[in-house]
Amino acid sequence: MPSTPDPASWRPQPSPRPYPLVGVDLPGAGAHPQAWRREDSRAEELFGPRYWADLTGRLDAAGADIAFFPDRFGVASGPGTVRGRLEALGTAARLSTTTRRIGLVPTQTTTHTEPFHVAKAVQSLDHTTRGRAGWQVDVSADPAGYRLFGRKEVQDPADLWDEAAEVIEVASRLWDSWEDDAEIRDVATGRFVDREKLHYIDFVGRHFSVKGPSITPRSPQGRPVVVIAVTDQASRAVAVRTADIIRVAADDVDAAEALAGELRREAGDRELRILLDVDAHVDADEATAIRELAQLEEWAGEPYRGRTLLRVGSAASLVGLITDVGARPPLDGVVLRPLALAGGVTVLTQHVLPALRPPELARDDTTLRELLGLSRPANRYAA
Amino acid sequence: MTPRPKQIHLAAHFPGVNNTTVWTDPRSRSQIDIDSFVHLARKAEEGLFDFFFLAEGLRLREQGNRIFDLDVVGRPDTFTVLQAIAGVTTRLGLAATINTTFNEPYELAKQFATLDHLSEGRAAWNIVTSPDAFTGENFRRGGFLDYGLRYDRAAAVVSAARRLWDSWGRPPRIDRAAGVFAADEDLAPVDLHDGHVDITGRFEVPRSPQGQPVLLQAGDSSAGREFAAGHAEVIFSRHGTLADGQAFYADVKRRLPAYGRHADDLKILPGVSVVLGDTRQEAEDNARRIARQQVGPQTAIAFLEQVWGTDLSGYDPDGPLPAVDPSPHATITRGRVRHDRDPVAVAAAWRARAETEGLSIRDLVIAETHRQQFVGTADQVADEMNRYVQSDACDGFILVPHLTPGGLDDVIDRVVPRLQDRGVFRTSYEGATLRDLLGSRPAVSFAAVPSGPSAASGPGDPGPAASSTGRRGPVGVRG
Ligand SMILES: Cc1cc2nc3c(=O)[nH]c(=O)nc-3n(C[C@H](O)[C@H](O)[C@H](O)COP(=O)(O)O)c2cc1C
Numbered sequence: 021m022p023s024t025p026d027p028a029s030w031r032p033q034p035s036p037r038p039y040p041l042v043g044v045d046l047p048g049a050g051a052h053p054q055a056w057r058r059e060d061s062r063a064e065e066l067f068g069p070r071y072w073a074d075l076t077g078r079l080d081a082a083g084a085d086i087a088f089f090p091d092r093f094g095v096a097s098g099p100g101t102v103r104g105r106l107e108a109l110g111t112a113a114r115l116s117t118t119t120r121r122i123g124l125v126p127t128q129t130t131t132h133t134e135p136f137h138v139a140k141a142v143q144s145l146d147h148t149t150r151g152r153a154g155w156q157v158d159v160s161a162d163p164a165g166y167r168l169f170g171r172k173e174v175q176d177p178a179d180l181w182d183e184a185a186e187v188i189e190v191a192s193r194l195w196d197s198w199e200d201d202a203e204i205r206d207v208a209t210g211r212f213v214d215r216e217k218l219h220y221i222d223f224v225g226r227h228f229s230v231k232g233p234s235i236t237p238r239s240p241q242g243r244p245v246v247v248i249a250v251t252d253q254a255s256r257a258v259a260v261r262t263a264d265i266i267r268v269a270a271d272d273v274d275a276a277e278a279l280a281g282e283l284r285r286e287a288g289d290r291e292l293r294i295l296l297d298v299d300a301h302v303d304a305d306e307a308t309a310i311r312e313l314a315q316l317e318e319w320a321g322e323p324y325r326g327r328t329l330l331r332v333g334s335a336a337s338l339v340g341l342i343t344d345v346g347a348r349p350p351l352d353g354v355v356l357r358p359l360a361l362a363g364g365v366t367v368l369t370q371h372v373l374p375a376l377r378p379p380e381l382a383r384d385d386t387t388l389r390e391l392l393g394l395s396r397p398a399n400r401y402a403a
Numbered sequence: 404m405t406p407r408p409k410q411i412h413l414a415a416h417f418p419g420v421n422n423t424t425v426w427t428d429p430r431s432r433s434q435i436d437i438d439s440f441v442h443l444a445r446k447a448e449e450g451l452f453d454f455f456f457l458a459e460g461l462r463l464r465e466q467g468n469r470i471f472d473l474d475v476v477g478r479p480d481t482f483t484v485l486q487a488i489a490g491v492t493t494r495l496g497l498a499a500t501i502n503t504t505f506n507e508p509y510e511l512a513k514q515f516a517t518l519d520h521l522s523e524g525r526a527a528w529n530i531v532t533s534p535d536a537f538t539g540e541n542f543r544r545g546g547f548l549d550y551g552l553r554y555d556r557a558a559a560v561v562s563a564a565r566r567l568w569d570s571w572g573r574p575p576r577i578d579r580a581a582g583v584f585a586a587d588e589d590l591a592p593v594d595l596h597d598g599h600v601d602i603t604g605r606f607e608v609p610r611s612p613q614g615q616p617v618l619l620q621a622g623d624s625s626a627g628r629e630f631a632a633g634h635a636e637v638i639f640s641r642h643g644t645l646a647d648g649q650a651f652y653a654d655v656k657r658r659l660p661a662y663g664r665h666a667d668d669l670k671i672l673p674g675v676s677v678v679l680g681d682t683r684q685e686a687e688d689n690a691r692r693i694a695r696q697q698v699g700p701q702t703a704i705a706f707l708e709q710v711w712g713t714d715l716s717g718y719d720p721d722g723p724l725p726a727v728d729p730s731p732h733a734t735i736t737r738g739r740v741r742h743d744r745d746p747v748a749v750a751a752a753w754r755a756r757a758e759t760e761g762l763s764i765r766d767l768v769i770a771e772t773h774r775q776q777f778v779g780t781a782d783q784v785a786d787e788m789n790r791y792v793q794s795d796a797c798d799g800f801i802l803v804p805h806l807t808p809g810g811l812d813d814v815i816d817r818v819v820p821r822l823q824d825r826g827v828f829r830t831s832y833e834g835a836t837l838r839d840l841l842g843s844r845p846a847v848s849f850a851a852v853p854s855g856p857s858a859a860s861g862p863g864d865p866g867p868a869a870s871s872t873g874r875r876g877p878v879g880v881r882g
Contacts, residue, residue, distance in 0.1 A: 057579045064577055067609055069489070069521045093509070095590065095607040103575065103585040104609045107517040113486035114521040117437065133510060136461070136541045137480075144479035148437045148487040168509045170601025198477070207427045210701035213477075215470040218463065231540035233463060233470075237435055237477045319582060 040346025041353025151240030151387030197233035269328035412799030454496025524612030524836030643775025648796030
């Protein structure tokens with residue numbers, strides 16, 4: 021039962037800036053399964069660098085805060101929707117040298133991957149972006165994914181998220197396993213590192229064990245930003261304990277506000293940002309947006325039903341929605357999910373983002389944590 | 404008309420996590436900062452190199468049960484760096500050293516296909532196999548693999564990856580009017596089961612520009628060479644000297660016909676370094692100075708300890724070698740590749756050499772451990788490099804600089820033009836992909852590659868295929 025947040029039980033965290041945070045989800049051709057059929061979809065470019073560099077480059081220049089790159093294992097079964105995807109962390113890494121300010125947050129699932137590889141890849145993304153990396157943690161519940169790896173029996177959601185929590189724990193230990201000043205380059209003694217400042221993590225869990233330390237030194241943010249989308253009880257339990265950003269879905273802003281209040285209470289006084297997912301198809305002109313959605317629905321043969329609130333209409337109405345979210349303190353901003361990505365990014369960069377914030381707001385040397393107003397974590401191993 | 408001389412292939416090795424990378428020099432910069440990678444990659448592309456190369460090690464090395472602290476320590480994730488480099492280069496190949504023991508084939512295939520797509524056909528995989536339990540402590544699988552099985556798993560993993568890459572026979576059909584994005588016949592289901600691999604399903608990345616990334620192999624055993632003959636298009640070798648190189652070259656190339664392959668299909672590139680000077684004397688002085696930087700007093704003792712298998716910190720690096728013999732089974736070092744397997748014999752040889760030549764511990768270690776170097780003026784180095792290639796000691800070189808990141812600047816500025824003058828190195832990039840630069844071809848379809856020359860083809864084995872493209876319908880490997 022959503023309840024009104026009790027302001028006494030959670031501390032409103034200082035807002036990073038006077039503007040609501042705006043992330044953008046970049047799922048292939050768009051959140052709508054038929055988006056690729058639009059003339060402007062750039063469907064032929066989905067597997068090349070130009071599409072991704074162009075979209076993130078324009079979002080970066082327009083001052084969007086975070087680009088999210090969804091991922092999972094397996095391919096859609098039918099030919100009516102986009103089949104195939106590039107690996108998200110590699111895609112984000114490819115963009116690390118062509119963007120300057122925007123946070124890059126790929127999804128890495130924890131069910132079939134090696135925790136050590138996941139941790140060092142995300143940590144390395146933080147190096148290649150100079151502190152703009154995040155990691156959206158997800159699990160691979162789909163039985164088809166298990167058959168691509170052949171290593172385990174299918175797990176239930178509680179077990180999947182229990183394992184995810186272990187991977188997060190291992191990652192954060194590995195990220196701390198080098199103290200910030202471990203590299204000493206001491207010519208007199210011939211020592212490159214002070215090995216007292218490198219730490220075995222000696223993690224032994226229910227699902228695996230990892231010795232450590234990381235092969236990669238501590239990264240600019242100390243720990244890259246951990247993101248979890250709350251989709252069920254199991255993900256929620258892990259999110260409130262470990263996430264720096266929680267993504268929520270809701271039917272309307274009131275429900276989102278109530279949910280965010282609950283999550284903040286459950287999180288105690290941990291620093292945390294909460295972003296509301298918003299499916300969006302907007303245009304400068306409302307009638308065009310409505311007509312275009314009707315076309316997508318006609319191709320699909322059914323009305324669009326996402327898992328969160330949908331805004332179809334004028335760009336101005338989306339600006340109003342985001343501003344409303346920004347005025348409700350348990351929420352810190354939105355993650356926009358354009359139903360049709362290529363056209364959607366154009367509208368966002370021309371009509372939505374400029375109305376929300378001055379583009380020169382972000383400085384080039386800002387880390388994602390700084391942008392979010394989250395402090396750099398102290399190293400658990402440092403004396 | 405004289406035939407066109409053999410063309411030289413060049414690659415840039417980012418300075419590694421070992422003593423040849425000099426960090427005490429004031430010009431030495433970060434081995435982590437992306438600017439260092441960008442510097443070397445851009446310079447290599449300016450020099451029209453075939454590819455940029457990253458080594459990998461998945462656990463920090465130890466000596467005497469403690470993390471080894473005398474060399475550069477730490478490196479970022481290979482794929483992540485190469486993707487970042489792909490964003491600031493356009494033609495340079497991008498070679499990732501990736502271990503087949505501690506990775507899963509489906510995920511690797513996805514990562515390499517993504518790199519090949521986003522670099523527009525420049526991805527390469529340097530296949531390494533070290534299965535040590537020490538490294539395994541960082542992984543779910545642990546140290547599960549016997550040393551003797553390392554190439555069995557490598558063959559299974561690489562064959563599975565190739566099968567996945569080939570399962571999209573062509574770019575997906577995209578038909579807006581018909582509402583078809585990749586018809587079923589564009590992506591064949593894959594069904595692979597053997598002792599190492601268990602995959603059922605469809606691959607999720609469409610065919611990449613090269614179809615398959617270029618495959619490299621580094622690993623020196625007979626099993627390793629055989630694996631390379633069956634799978635690789637490039638060998639990263641440690642046989643850099645003329646005689647050693649020629650023997651290795653002949654040994655590997657004679658293995659190719661058994662796999663239906665031609666000598667040109669597998670390029671042999673030893674790791675070497677170059678030291679330049681305006682005169683030969685100056686170059687030799689530079690080489691001596693660099694060698695002493697690479698083997699400082701503490702490093703000299705550390706090398707000795709690796710052979711003797713025991714703490715020798717009481718010895719004077721400028722004094723004589725220990726008179727005691729190594730204990731034959733003691734090992735003090737973990738996480739590095741050992742190529743010498745009989746420490747008593749090595750110690751005897753080292754002692755004899757030190758006595759004959761009057762060498763201190765440090766001098767002896769310098770003499771014994773330095774890799775092949777070309778030392779001289781730019782003209783002399785160009786001549787020597789060319790002589791090695793024309794006399795079949797190799798097909799080119801993976802150049803290993805001693806400084807991060809500017810260690811190849813002078814080679815690229817001064818030696819490359821001399822090679823071009825001699826008509827043995829390209830003057831512009833031609834072709835579209837890394838494979839075009841190398842002039843190689845992938846090994847015959849994986850399905851036809853037995854795990855060794857003695858392995859018999861099983862029933863239902865489709866046999867050698869002229870092309871790995873255009874495959875249709877469900878595929879399977881011998882179980
Ligand atoms: C020139 C050369 C470079 C190598 N570089 C790496 C490396 O970067 N990372 C790694 O794990 N192993 C590396 N290896 C080790 C080989 O992968 C290892 O020796 C091999 O896989 C084990 O097989 P082998 O017995 O055939 O040598 C290298 C080997 C050679 C010869």
